[in-house]
Amino acid sequence: MPSLDKxxxxxxxxxxxxxxxxxxxxxxxxxxxxxxxxxxxxTFFKDGMRRLRKNPFAMGxxxxxxxxxxxxxxxxxxxxxxxxxxxxxxGCRDKSSANLAPFQYSEMEQDYIEKTGKSLFxxxxxxxxxxxxxxxxxxxxxxxxxxxxxxxxxxxLIIGLIYGSIAGYFxxxxxxxxxxxxxxxxxxxxMLIIILxxxxxxxxxxxxxxxxxFSKLGANMISMFIVFxxxxxxxMARLIRGQILSIKNNExxxxxxxxxxxxxxxxxxxxxxxxxxxxxxTTALQVPSAIFTxxxxxxxxxxxxxxxxxxxxxxxxxxxxxxxxxYRLVIPAVxxxxxxxxxxxxxxxxxxxxxxxxx
Amino acid sequence: MGKYVSYILKRVILAILxxxxxxxxxxxxxxxxxxxxxxxxxxxxxxxxxxxxxxYNLDKPVLQQYAIYxxxxxxxxxxxxxxxxxxxxxxxxxxxxxxxxLGLMAAVLAxxxxxxxxxxxxxxxNRWPDRTIVFLTTLGTAMPSFVxxxxxxxxxxxxxxxxPVWSANNPNYTLPIIALCVYPTAYITRLTKTSMLDALNQxxxxxxxxxxxxxxxxxxxxxxxxxxIPVVTYVGPMIAYILTGSMVVENIFTIGGLGTAxxxxxxxxxxxxxxxxxxxxxxxxVIANMLTDIAYKLIDPxxxxx
Numbered sequence: 001m002p003s004l005d006k007x008x009x010x011x012x013x014x015x016x017x018x019x020x021x022x023x024x025x026x027x028x029x030x031x032x033x034x035x036x037x038x039x040x041x042x043t044f045f046k047d048g049m050r051r052l053r054k055n056p057f058a059m060g061x062x063x064x065x066x067x068x069x070x071x072x073x074x075x076x077x078x079x080x081x082x083x084x085x086x087x088x089x090x091g092c093r094d095k096s097s098a099n100l101a102p103f104q105y106s107e108m109e110q111d112y113i114e115k116t117g118k119s120l121f122x123x124x125x126x127x128x129x130x131x132x133x134x135x136x137x138x139x140x141x142x143x144x145x146x147x148x149x150x151x152x153x154x155x156x157l158i159i160g161l162i163y164g165s166i167a168g169y170f171x172x173x174x175x176x177x178x179x180x181x182x183x184x185x186x187x188x189x190x191m192l193i194i195i196l197x198x199x200x201x202x203x204x205x206x207x208x209x210x211x212x213x214f215s216k217l218g219a220n221m222i223s224m225f226i227v228f229x230x231x232x233x234x235x236m237a238r239l240i241r242g243q244i245l246s247i248k249n250n251e252x253x254x255x256x257x258x259x260x261x262x263x264x265x266x267x268x269x270x271x272x273x274x275x276x277x278x279x280x281x282t283t284a285l286q287v288p289s290a291i292f293t294x295x296x297x298x299x300x301x302x303x304x305x306x307x308x309x310x311x312x313x314x315x316x317x318x319x320x321x322x323x324x325x326x327y328r329l330v331i332p333a334v335x336x337x338x339x340x341x342x343x344x345x346x347x348x349x350x351x352x353x354x355x356x357x358x359x
Numbered sequence: 360m361g362k363y364v365s366y367i368l369k370r371v372i373l374a375i376l377x378x379x380x381x382x383x384x385x386x387x388x389x390x391x392x393x394x395x396x397x398x399x400x401x402x403x404x405x406x407x408x409x410x411x412x413x414x415y416n417l418d419k420p421v422l423q424q425y426a427i428y429x430x431x432x433x434x435x436x437x438x439x440x441x442x443x444x445x446x447x448x449x450x451x452x453x454x455x456x457x458x459x460x461l462g463l464m465a466a467v468l469a470x471x472x473x474x475x476x477x478x479x480x481x482x483x484x485n486r487w488p489d490r491t492i493v494f495l496t497t498l499g500t501a502m503p504s505f506v507x508x509x510x511x512x513x514x515x516x517x518x519x520x521x522x523p524v525w526s527a528n529n530p531n532y533t534l535p536i537i538a539l540c541v542y543p544t545a546y547i548t549r550l551t552k553t554s555m556l557d558a559l560n561q562x563x564x565x566x567x568x569x570x571x572x573x574x575x576x577x578x579x580x581x582x583x584x585x586x587x588i589p590v591v592t593y594v595g596p597m598i599a600y601i602l603t604g605s606m607v608v609e610n611i612f613t614i615g616g617l618g619t620a621x622x623x624x625x626x627x628x629x630x631x632x633x634x635x636x637x638x639x640x641x642x643x644x645v646i647a648n649m650l651t652d653i654a655y656k657l658i659d660p661x662x663x664x665x
Binding site: 183184187188189191192193195196197199200203204288292295296299300301302312315318319322323326329330333336337340341344345 | 373374376377380381384385388389391392497498500501502503505506509510512513517599603606607611622625626628633637640641644645648649
């Protein structure tokens with residue numbers, strides 16, 4: 001094969017006059033095969049998941065969250081006690097069962113075990129001052145806190161998505177007016193309004209809700225959802241509007257428009273997939289913030305109604321007997337921290353994996 | 360210069376609007392509570408009821424009542440507590456003094472430590488100081504302030520006895536300040552780290568390095584000054600966080616500040632006090648946010664005003 005002389009020094013063009021037919025050989029089938037792409041073609045989602053799997057913190061968080069969810073789903077079926085009732089032995093209320101230490105049995109229970117020889121399910125975390133099994137209360141508290149976080153995040157997502165995409169897609173005067181409204185809501189102190197509404201709605205909603213499914217959750221939770229629905233979506237709406245605006249002005253959207261692509265296809269193929277990662281990540285990070293808010297309100301005594309409980313209410317109740325039973329504070333505190341930490345790390349991991357721009 | 364003035368004007372108008380909206384929400388939401396202040400179990404005669412309602416303007420339309428309430432607030436008359444019957448305003452000012460002292464110390468500490476830790480993390484990227492700091496800040500942002508406060512109280516006050524339980528004669532702010540400033544410190548650390556890394560990758564840093572600027576001058580003059588701009592934007596939200604956070608922290612350490620007063624008025628259903636403190640705190644937060652926004656635009660000439 002002749003050396004690849006170039007027409008000019010520093011030029012990429014090869015002087016073809018020096019070649020003849022013999023210089024060119026057809027590739028054999030075997031050689032052609034080597035050029036085939038062996039790996040499967042990867043999608044945006046698969047690529048992101050591959051990067052997520054390499055992140056030990058994110059994977060650890062998924063394991064922790066899965067474990068917590070498994071426990072709160074399974075434990076109430078195994079543990080024979082109820083979160084709202086005093087422990088009873090043989091259908092008889094056990095008055096000696098208050099304030100038991102972890103794995104301790106009350107006198108009545110010890111009698112029962114000795115007489116019948118049957119074993120009773122242990123009180124893994126002991127009992128509270130009203131003689132209720134603390135383990136099952138922590139389980140239900142976690143259920144409430146997690147569901148509040150998830151429901152609130154979904155509400156924020158839906159409202160923010162609709163509002164933000166309308167403002168971003170239509171633009172113009174409508175966008176201007178909608179964003180001024182967002183500016184004003186954004187500048188309101190949200191925590192204060194939540195507290196205020198909780199106080200007021202507790203008075204006004206309690207009689208209204210009586211007898212409905214909502215009365216179990218309590219007026220406070222409803223008012224918290226109302227406030228989330230009224231105030232918290234603005235951050236999400238801003239974000240989605242910004243995303244849509246910046247994607248709308250990208251060259252590939254312009255190129256798609258130039259070749260005559262329909263708006264619906266641009267929306268489906270270009271705008272939504274590009275927003276999706278940011279939306280998912282922000283929603284994931286919204287869950288811990290809602291859990292924070294809920295536990296904070298519960299701590300102020302504005303949380304779920306008794307006998308239902310949440311992790312914040314449990315921590316609040318534990319303050320009364322902090323000296324004697326410190327573990328009653330430590331257990332819900334650790335669970336809150338674990339959940340929030342895992343969700344934060346997972347959110348960060350998702351962001352690193354799916355959105356390199358945000359990093 | 361014109362655009363600065365018009366921006367500031369716009370921001371002030373937005374702040375005033377927010378204050379009016381918050382106070383209106385507070386006022387009208389309070390109206391929703393069933394029963395008036397004079398509908399007690401003890402029956403008052405119809406005439407006496409009427410006189411009382413006239414005396415407190417309760418016979419007027421709600422909108423007019425709101426206008427009267429707001430004009431009274433501007434004059435410094437924040438009403439009377441339903442529980443104690445005392446004037447609310449002197450109570451707010453004296454209690455806010457305690458809260459402000461606590462909050463200010465927490466804010467200053469958070470800013471100082473946040474910037475220092477964030478810079479260290481950025482400069483030792485992926486080595487052990489950075490990793491330790493990242494670990495600590497992740498923990499710090501995962502812990503609600505009330506959990507931290509109660510744990511601090513439990514460990515250092517009750518178990519170890521290193522700090523006395525708070526009393527007005529013997530005030531020790533150490534633990535409450537730690538409980539309040541951990542979250543903002545962690546947040547500022549993260550913020551400083553990312554913006555410092557960002558600044559260190561800029562072209563002007565490379566140019567300065569090429570021109571032979573010393574390492575110290577490079578970091579402290581060229582990089583840090585630019586890295587601090589995002590930190591300024593966090594000051595407003597931080598003040599809001601500290602003000603709401605101090606409600607639980609003061610309560611846990613039994614400090615007689617505005618936060619404790621607010622929580623007490625919630626438990627007592629002392630509506631006039633709840634209303635007054637909400638409006639007072641809202642005004643503080645809105646003003647803090649406004650000043651933050653204005654300061655941000657003033658220090659960074661690159662920001663456009665649209």
